[in-house]
Amino acid sequence: MAIWRWRDQVWQEYASANVLDRGLQFGDGLFETLRFGADGYCPLAQHHRQRLSNGLQRLQFSDPAIEMTLSAFEQMISTAPANSGAKFIVTRGEAPRGYVIAADVSPNITLVRFEVANVDSTPESNSVHHITAGTNPIRLARQPLLAGIKHLNRLEQVLARQQFQDDWNESVLLDTESNVIEGCMSNVFLYLNDKWLTPYLDQAGIAGVVRDWLLESGLVEEAVIHQSSLVQCEAMIFCNTLSGPRSVQCFDGRSLAIRDEIQDWQEAFNRLYR
Amino acid sequence: MAIWRWRDQVWQEYASANVLDRGLQFGDGLFETLRFGADGYCPLAQHHRQRLSNGLQRLQFSDPAIEMTLSAFEQMISTAPANSGAKFIVTRGEAPRGYVIAADVSPNITLVRFEVANVDSTPESNSVHHITAGTNPIRLARQPLLAGIKHLNRLEQVLARQQFQDDWNESVLLDTESNVIEGCMSNVFLYLNDKWLTPYLDQAGIAGVVRDWLLESGLVEEAVIHQSSLVQCEAMIFCNTLSGPRSVQCFDGRSLAIRDEIQDWQEAFNRLYR
Secondary structure, eight states, rough: EEEEEEEETEEEOOOBBTTTTTHHHHHHHHEEEEEETSSSSOOEEEEHHHHHHHHHHHTTTTTHEEEEEEEHHHHHTTTTTEEEEEEEEEEEOOOOSSSSOOOTTOOOOEEEEEEEOOOOOOHHHHHHEEEEEEEEEEEOOOHHHHHHBBBBBOOOHHHHHHHHHTTSSEEEEEEESSEEEESSSSEEEEETTEEEEEEOSSSBBBBHHHHHHHHHHHHOOEOOOOOGGGGGGEEEEEEETTEEEEEEEEEEEEEOOHHHHHHHHHHHHHHHHH | OOOEEEETEEEEEOOOOOOTBHHHHHOOEEEEEEEEESOOTTHHHHHHHHHHHHHHHTTTHHHHHHHHHHHHHHHHHHHTTTTEEEEEEEOOOOOOOSSSOTTHHHHHHEEEEEEEEOOOOOOOHHHHHHEEEEEEEEEEEOOTTBSOOOBBBHHHHHHHHHHHHTOOOOEEEEEEESBBBEESSSSEEEEEEEEEEEOOOOSBBBBOOHHHHHHHTTSSSEEEOGGGGGGOSEEEEEEEEETHHHEEEEEEEEOOOOOHHEEEEEHHHHHHTT
């Protein structure tokens, strides 16, 4: 693992954070978790870029702050080691107490790089993608102003992760009105009435890049999904950028189908990183 | 301003934060903003201590983490300069990516001390406590799991503060179901049908220490308060620990009464700090 800070338009070796960083004081910022392939290329970069840019605008970062952040993002993308992952964090910057955003505040942009295991698509390795999950007791609040973007206010996920049962690899989070929203660390997809569906994320949740990729492919559709669908669905998958599509073979104690197309999706996903 | 970090059971000069602090990554922590009087005493310490302790339990901090945090809190309380303020921040500690809380994580506890103007209760200074406010367009999400405590997920307040009109000193935040909840930086109280009422904070909002002090005194009562009360109330005040009770003389363009008892409350509040 290596840590860098964006300063004077280059990535410099880690300069430590300040406790007056509004990221620490208020969670006032965004992050992206990215994966780079064997050639150091990030195949889903455009989806990350769009979500980051959207998030910066939704949080009303200034134009110079957005420009600076996107410059740092581009340089991170273009200089990644092969088979690596990255966590990119941008905060509003440093300020004394108080929610007011000073006109001269400048973002703090941090990059953590880490290794990711090389893609291996042998049948044996795919079988580890068959996971166990259940319904998480933590409910997500409905806040359309923050839904979809990958902001730094993640206490709900912290609480939800602590509720995992011992044999769970993931869990489904509902919102306070009993709609299915997402997994704790990934997006969720349900096979219902001969279609793959994934929840709308206009009230809660993070719109993941693999979810975008599947939506663009036309393989899945967005829908309002009620909790009751969790006992009716024939199959279920979770996706995120580090592990790709993973089939659920047991959900809340019920056996689910492992549909053939998921192996195709896993292989297509793995090919992106070769 | 001076910054300290709790290490080896004493407050040491500021050691900088780590970007792997879960406070920065997820807002996984709590804070308290305190005020100390002319004798260095914090009259509302017990209310701060209770809220902090409650927050640590609600966020499921470990018993050793709670003990360590409360030790740091007590030492902060007992060594404060006269007429000072303090921001006390506790985060879960440092960890690589991922929401899982490692068994060996240890909290990061930071203290920022700053000066507070001495109390002055001349009529002239009280008149500056007559403020202008309005209804904020940002709505708070309803999340009972996080309501009441002073956690570090404060993006809603950051967004709300940016919506202030030029002449506003404060603003009222509603929740997504149009209930009155609080101010952006303080709690709110409405005089309605010959009573002072303040919203229940079981779905959203931060339960402030001055609010506790007024509730304990029996001068105000908790109630469900709908948005419609904002056009019906005869008077309104905001309270927080740094400024005490402040009367609103104009709300959304409507003139409100400045009730006589508020000057008594301000004087009682100021006496705490002399």
